[in-house]
Amino acid sequence: MENTKKTTIHDIAAKLNVTASTVSRALKGNPRISDSTRKAVLKTARELNYEPNQIASALRSGRTQLIGMLVPTINRSFFSSIIRGVEEVANSLDYRVIVSQSNEVFENEENAVRAFLNARVDGIIASIGKNTQHFDHYKQVLERGLPLVLFDRTTPQLHTSQVVIDDYQGAYLATSHLIAQGCVKIAHFTTERKIDIYKERYRGYVNALEDHGIAPNEALVFSGSLQLEDGRAHAETLLQKKENFDAIFSASDYAAMGAMQVVRENGLKIPEDVALVGFLNEPFTSFTDPPLTTVNQFPIEMGHTAANLFFNALNSEKEKIVTKKTVIQPELVIRASSLKKKP
Amino acid sequence: MENTKKTTIHDIAAKLNVTASTVSRALKGNPRISDSTRKAVLKTARELNYEPNQIASALRSGRTQLIGMLVPTINRSFFSSIIRGVEEVANSLDYRVIVSQSNEVFENEENAVRAFLNARVDGIIASIGKNTQHFDHYKQVLERGLPLVLFDRTTPQLHTSQVVIDDYQGAYLATSHLIAQGCVKIAHFTTERKIDIYKERYRGYVNALEDHGIAPNEALVFSGSLQLEDGRAHAETLLQKKENFDAIFSASDYAAMGAMQVVRENGLKIPEDVALVGFLNEPFTSFTDPPLTTVNQFPIEMGHTAANLFFNALNSEKEKIVTKKTVIQPELVIRASSLKKKP
DNA sequence: TTGTACGCGTTATCAA
DNA sequence: TTGATAACGCGTACAA
Numbered sequence: 083m084e085n086t087k088k089t090t091i092h093d094i095a096a097k098l099n100v101t102a103s104t105v106s107r108a109l110k111g112n113p114r115i116s117d118s119t120r121k122a123v124l125k126t127a128r129e130l131n132y133e134p135n136q137i138a139s140a141l142r143s144g145r146t147q148l149i150g151m152l153v154p155t156i157n158r159s160f161f162s163s164i165i166r167g168v169e170e171v172a173n174s175l176d177y178r179v180i181v182s183q184s185n186e187v188f189e190n191e192e193n194a195v196r197a198f199l200n201a202r203v204d205g206i207i208a209s210i211g212k213n214t215q216h217f218d219h220y221k222q223v224l225e226r227g228l229p230l231v232l233f234d235r236t237t238p239q240l241h242t243s244q245v246v247i248d249d250y251q252g253a254y255l256a257t258s259h260l261i262a263q264g265c266v267k268i269a270h271f272t273t274e275r276k277i278d279i280y281k282e283r284y285r286g287y288v289n290a291l292e293d294h295g296i297a298p299n300e301a302l303v304f305s306g307s308l309q310l311e312d313g314r315a316h317a318e319t320l321l322q323k324k325e326n327f328d329a330i331f332s333a334s335d336y337a338a339m340g341a342m343q344v345v346r347e348n349g350l351k352i353p354e355d356v357a358l359v360g361f362l363n364e365p366f367t368s369f370t371d372p373p374l375t376t377v378n379q380f381p382i383e384m385g386h387t388a389a390n391l392f393f394n395a396l397n398s399e400k401e402k403i404v405t406k407k408t409v410i411q412p413e414l415v416i417r418a419s420s421l422k423k424k425p
Numbered sequence: 426m427e428n429t430k431k432t433t434i435h436d437i438a439a440k441l442n443v444t445a446s447t448v449s450r451a452l453k454g455n456p457r458i459s460d461s462t463r464k465a466v467l468k469t470a471r472e473l474n475y476e477p478n479q480i481a482s483a484l485r486s487g488r489t490q491l492i493g494m495l496v497p498t499i500n501r502s503f504f505s506s507i508i509r510g511v512e513e514v515a516n517s518l519d520y521r522v523i524v525s526q527s528n529e530v531f532e533n534e535e536n537a538v539r540a541f542l543n544a545r546v547d548g549i550i551a552s553i554g555k556n557t558q559h560f561d562h563y564k565q566v567l568e569r570g571l572p573l574v575l576f577d578r579t580t581p582q583l584h585t586s587q588v589v590i591d592d593y594q595g596a597y598l599a600t601s602h603l604i605a606q607g608c609v610k611i612a613h614f615t616t617e618r619k620i621d622i623y624k625e626r627y628r629g630y631v632n633a634l635e636d637h638g639i640a641p642n643e644a645l646v647f648s649g650s651l652q653l654e655d656g657r658a659h660a661e662t663l664l665q666k667k668e669n670f671d672a673i674f675s676a677s678d679y680a681a682m683g684a685m686q687v688v689r690e691n692g693l694k695i696p697e698d699v700a701l702v703g704f705l706n707e708p709f710t711s712f713t714d715p716p717l718t719t720v721n722q723f724p725i726e727m728g729h730t731a732a733n734l735f736f737n738a739l740n741s742e743k744e745k746i747v748t749k750k751t752v753i754q755p756e757l758v759i760r761a762s763s764l765k766k767k768p
Numbered sequence: 769t770t771g772t773a774c775g776c777g778t779t780a781t782c783a784a
Numbered sequence: 785t786t787g788a789t790a791a792c793g794c795g796t797a798c799a800a
Contacts, residue, residue, distance in 0.1 A: 088777095090776095090777055091777075092777080101788075102777085102778080103780090103787065103789095104785085104786055106777095107785095107786085110779085114785060114786085115786080116785060116786090119785080133543055134543060134777090134778085135484075135545065135776090136543050136544050137776090137777080137778090138484055138776070138778040138779090138792090139777075139778055140480045140792095141480045141481055141779095141792050142778045142779045142780080142791075142792050143780090144792080146480060147544075155509075156505050156506075156508050157502060157505040157506040157724075157725075158505075159500060159708075162499050163499075165499050165500070165524070166498075166499045166500045166526065169499065169524065169525065169526065173525065173540075176540075178544055180491075180521045180524075181524050182522075183509065183512065194516075197516075197519075199476065200476055200477060200479050201479050201491075201521055202478065202479060202480045339712050346714075364708075365707075365708070366709030369713055370713065370714070371714040381500075433792095433793055443770075444770075445793085445794075445795090446771065446772080446773095446794095446796080447769085447771075449796090450795090450796095453795085457769060457770085459770090477793090477794085478793055478794070480792085481776090481792070481794045481795090482793080482795080483776095483794095484776050484777070484778090484792090484794075485793080485794045485795050485796085486776090486794080486795065487776080
């Protein structure tokens with residue numbers, strides 16, 4: 083099927099006996115144009131079903147109205163919700179979002195950023211891969227004067243806008259809640275990976291204990307990959323060693339889920355024998371038995387914030403792009419897995 | 426910060442004392458060029474950090490290497506997994522994916538398609554909104570000779586490539602499995618919405634019963650929105666009416682989850698008293714207690730297939746675009762919620 | 769094998 | 785307020 087020839091500003095111009103420049107100005111809301119011509123142009127544009135060619139516009143103006151968005155994994159609730167948030171803001175401003183994923187592979191991350199630059203996106207919103215150690219590809223983005231916003235997984239090595247949640251506070255809330263429920267021997271599942279967010283969660287855990295007069299016990303801290311299997315293994319170790327513990331605060335819902343399984347398989351009751359708190363607010367946490375207390379990171383709002391920071395940077399003078407770090411306060415979602423005292 | 430001036434083919438041409446056309450040909454692998462010039466061009470391109478300007482290329486060639494992808498909801502596991510699948514294939518072919526969501530609102534769907542066309546995407550991959558009744562916006566896509574691939578939610582009103590799963594077969598498998606486990610009074614949760622996929626699941630349920638000599642009983646069929654609350658309500662109705670039933674096949678995991686809660690709250694055992702099968706293979710189904718038997722739709726593979734159909738259409742002669750309907754065979758994921766007989 | 773010349777559709781600049 | 789002209793960077797007939 084042959085393309086129906088699209089109408090251009092020249093077609094409109096010809097019909098009205100004006101020039102393309104006039105039409106362009108009328109369509110772009112340029113003030114230096116008479117009301118009558120503007121109306122005529124708009125009318126004719128409608129009649130001819132004119133649709134602007136964004137490619138031509140992009141070539142001339144240097145702005146594509148495209149945002150490159152890079153996430154580790156598209157099909158994880160946390161990330162897809164952030165994409166959703168970004169997209170809501172972007173679309174309302176007539177921007178489109180190109181999504182790519184790194185799968186935590188450094189090369190993919192580099193390639194995606196390069197592809198974004200080739201596609202001439204107006205800027206990038208990204209979460210750094212777990213294994214990323216250097217940031218030259220991101221620096222290139224900044225060197226070109228393009229806005230770069232990092233979310234969740236960020237780095238102090240890049241001077242650019244960021245949005246994170248207060249992981250420390252989330253962990254502090256979670257641990258304090260367990261203490262308030264009467265727990266005193268609280269295990270913690272974390273990861274050996276050198277990512278700030280987990281260090282912060284660990285710090286929140288330790289400080290909450292200390293603030294409540296409980297001495298942190300390193301025998302109760304387990305490091306792994308925070309997947310379900312890790313949670314199972316940690317819980318089994320705890321039980322085998324007959325380590326004394328009455329609660330687990332896991333830095334990930336998945337590991338918490340693994341622990342829940344093992345604890346129940348061993349005939350112990352949740353929360354009576356072991357109270358349990360996770361982190362992420364994954365959708366499944368409300369469906370477990372008992373439902374899992376966890377920390378909500380407000381991913382959609384995080385997406386909104388990332389997009390807003392992006393447009394702030396985009397609209398600021400290039401010489402002095404405003405870089406800003408936004409910290410979102412998390413919320414403890416209290417469910418049955420940690421509720422020993424009836425409220 | 427000022428944009429570091431990007432190098433263009435003209436810069437390369439100047440350095441080598443050839444013309445831009447020569448450089449263009451060398452870079453595009455055009456055979457009508459000498460080996461020596463080709464090598465020189467490639468070498469200089471590397472030295473100058475040349476990156477092709479896809480916008481200019483798109484304007485000239487009419488191909489943007491962009492795919493518009495429209496889903497009802499980005500942050501639902503099923504859809505984000507399909508996006509992932511599409512993206513994997515697309516990126517490997519140097520295409521990028523622009524994602525938009527309709528939120529099941531018809532206007533959003535129209536706007537998204539229009540935005541895609543304005544962005545001059547090379548084609549569209551979409552799932553139709555629940556409330557969409559007419560398809561003019563999609564017809565426009567086809568009239569322009571652009572590839573359009575529909576997935577999951579499709580319509581016979583559009584003559585274009587589609588990929589769906591065999592909902593009938595999924596339901597047939599699920600119901601037959603329950604029968605094989607000894608169930609004879611099997612309830613079904615479905616929806617009143619006039620979407621083919623649910624009709625097909627209902628048909629598979631009925632036929633499986635009949636094929637095994639069980640008379641379908643309409644008193645065991647419940648219609649709602651298939652959300653968790655609907656599942657709860659249906660299960661409560663079943664129990665209150667003292668309706669005789671020994672299994673539930675729900676057309677959605679969410680409603681199955683609601684039923685699981687109510688059944689357990691009433692002191693009944695799963696699967697001994699009530700066997701349970703859902704549909705979707707949502708991530709949470711492996712974390713429920715007991716884990717939920719369900720139907721896997723292979724969303725990532727569905728994304729791969731959709732992308733492959735897309736590129737088939739893109740590469741076929743415009744006069745005779747090959748339209749093809751691919752049906753993916755689902756898989757019954759058997760878990761404890763339905764396993765009455767130990768294998 | 770390479771060069772010439774032009775156009776893709778829009779916008780920016782300058783002049784009127 | 786409008787017009788004329790050039791340019792964004794690339795690709796492609798056509799010519800040499």
